[in-house]
Amino acid sequence: QVRLVESGGGSVQAGGSLRLSCVVSEYKWSRFCMAWFRQAPGKQREGIAISRNFRAPSYSDSVKDRFTISEDAAKGTVYLEMNNLKPEDTAMYYCAAGDINPCSFRPTAYNFWGQGTQVTVSS
Secondary structure, three states, rough: OOEEEEEEOEEEEEOOOEEEEEEEEEOOOOOEEEEEEEEEOOOEEEEEEEEOOOOEEEEEOOOOEEEEEEEEEHHHHEEEEEEOHHHHOOOOEEEEOOOOOOOOOOOHOOOOEEEOOEEEEEE
């Protein structure tokens, strides 16, 4: 059973930065797709960053060139570096892992989820 625990959320002003962390138990880098999703109140869960082995990650248009997914394999941790944050980035952020190929932005494709961490961006 893969377990994921996110941390690093918080409140920040527009233009600021945050780094989210996702500690992954029993992680098999070459097998799993790793992804970050977010969900704002009243909206559907949105895939924003996906990667397998952190080669050629993909990003949604809403975060491209501002967010970066990365990993520290020694620590079993996946990160989401978020820069130039905007009020519309306010949401609950989730880390997900899936034994899927290819990786996907669809939340239904992922088997394992963290509990989420809240990010609030004020103008």
